[in-house]
Amino acid sequence: MTLFVIGKPIKHSLSPLIHNYWIKKYQLGLEYKKMEVEKESLFSLVENLREGKITGLNITLPYKRDIISYLDKVSHTAKDIGAINTVFIRGNKVYGENTDGIGFTRALEKKTKFNFSNKSIYILGAGGASYGIISELIGKKVAKIYVTNRTKQKTIQLIKHFKTKNKEIKLEFVEWKDLAPNSDVDLIINTTSFGMKDNECIKINMNNLRDTLIFVDIIYSPKETELLKLFKKEGFVCMNGLNMLIEQAAVSFELWFNISLNNKDIEEVKNICEASY
Numbered sequence: 045m046t047l048f049v050i051g052k053p054i055k056h057s058l059s060p061l062i063h064n065y066w067i068k069k070y071q072l073g074l075e076y077k078k079m080e081v082e083k084e085s086l087f088s089l090v091e092n093l094r095e096g097k098i099t100g101l102n103i104t105l106p107y108k109r110d111i112i113s114y115l116d117k118v119s120h121t122a123k124d125i126g127a128i129n130t131v132f133i134r135g136n137k138v139y140g141e142n143t144d145g146i147g148f149t150r151a152l153e154k155k156t157k158f159n160f161s162n163k164s165i166y167i168l169g170a171g172g173a174s175y176g177i178i179s180e181l182i183g184k185k186v187a188k189i190y191v192t193n194r195t196k197q198k199t200i201q202l203i204k205h206f207k208t209k210n211k212e213i214k215l216e217f218v219e220w221k222d223l224a225p226n227s228d229v230d231l232i233i234n235t236t237s238f239g240m241k242d243n244e245c246i247k248i249n250m251n252n253l254r255d256t257l258i259f260v261d262i263i264y265s266p267k268e269t270e271l272l273k274l275f276k277k278e279g280f281v282c283m284n285g286l287n288m289l290i291e292q293a294a295v296s297f298e299l300w301f302n303i304s305l306n307n308k309d310i311e312e313v314k315n316i317c318e319a320s321y
Contacts, residue, residue, distance in 0.1 A: 047076040047300065050089065051104035054080045056240075056265045058286075059102055061320060062293045062313050069312075070303055074099055083110055090114040093131060094138050100300040101131040102293075105237075108142075108172040115140040124209065125179045127172035130296040141299060144173055145180025147292025148233075148262070154291075154307075155283055156258055160184035164228045166218075167191050168246060169235035170198040173262055177233060178206060182213055190229070192218035194236075224249035225257075232275075234261040239269025246271055250278060258282070264289050267321045290314055 049059040055078070063076035081089070086107060092098045103111050108127035112118060115128070116137040122128050128140035152158045163186050167174055170193035178189060193199040196219070203215045223246065225232060238246050240263055248271070259275035264285035268276070276282045290313055294305045 045074050045099045047074060047100045047102075048079045048089070048098065049076070049102035049104060050079050050081045050085075051107060052080050052082070054078045054104065057104065058264065058289060058317050058320070059293060061317060062290060063297065065313050065316060066297055066303075066305065066309060069309070070301070072301060081107075083107065086111055087114050090131065090138055093133060094136075100133075100296075102296060103129050103131065105172070112140060114138075121145070121179060125172075125175040126205070127175055129176075129292070130299055132299045141296075142176050142179075143292040143295035143299075144176030144288075145178075146295055147290075148177045148260075148288045149180050149184060150291040151287035152231075152258070152260065152283065155287055156281060158231070158258060160186050162187045163230040164188045164226075165190070166225045166229045166232045167235060168223075168233065168238075169193055170195070170202040171235060174233075174235040175202065175205070177235060177262075178202070178215075182206065182210070188214040188216060188228075190216045190218050190225070192220050192223065194220050196220070223247065224251070225253060227252045227254050229253065229257060232257065232259045234259075234263070234269070234271060237263070239263050239271055240265070244270060245274065248274075250275075253278075253280070255279075260288075261285060262288055265321075286314065286317055290317070 049057050057078045060076050060078055067074050111128050118140045122140050122142040125142045130141045130143050132139050191199050238244050258281045260283045261269050261272045262285035263269050272282050298304050
């Protein structure tokens with residue numbers, strides 16, 4: 045039996061390294077592989093899961109939204125986000141879940157002891173990952189969320205999506221050309237793909253940033269984007285996307301196998317991933 049992470053492109057994914065370590069440790073006798081697929085293949089993959097030919101799926105870009113229409117049930121969280129990254133079987137039904145948000149918050153809480161309550165967050169990007177993270181941030185009772193994206197309409201669409209569900213949520217639109225976070229910002233998160241290519245960097249005015257600010261780039265390959273290097277050089281606490289990747293993977297693993305992974309499992313995998321860079 046096999047599990048897959050699917051997307052396009054997919055060669056950069058560290059998910060097989062992570063899951064195959066846990067699969068071997070817990071002697072599950074399975075294999076986790078990565079597969080680059082076209083959108084037309086989504087239906088047949090879900091059917092293979094339904095028929096027991098596949099054990100489970102992880103979904104990455106650009107199919108986190110596309111996969112939804114082929115599933116029987118979607119969790120409340122995933123429905124709220126409008127994106128899926130984990131597909132699994134319960135009974136004879138195919139379920140979809142999104143573990144990105146909880147993966148992000150767990151990673152940051154463990155690494156920096158960050159308390160989200162009443163904090164101001166500044167988010168770069170309005171794609172699937174930002175929906176997942178924002179949904180979780182709202183549940184953490186943050187004070188305000190600033191959102192910006194290269195495509196203005198995507199930012200407006202994201203804000204409208206969450207405001208429709210709860211008018212009290214303080215989501216503020218920021219023009220992409222005016223990236224100058226105020227001194228009230230406690231955390232900046234880059235959810236865009238900017239930085240995956242060499243010498244790519246987002247221009248941010250750092251003049252007003254508070255000393256205690258934390259910067260997170262959810263990209264994990266490369267290990268340090270140009271933007272992360274810039275914030276690190278200025279002395280800010282920084283985190284790349286590896287911790288989030290492992291934490292969200294642990295939630296997926298539990299959904300497939302009903303095995304709750306401990307901190308030792310997480311640290312062992314983290315060391316293996318860091319050695320692979």
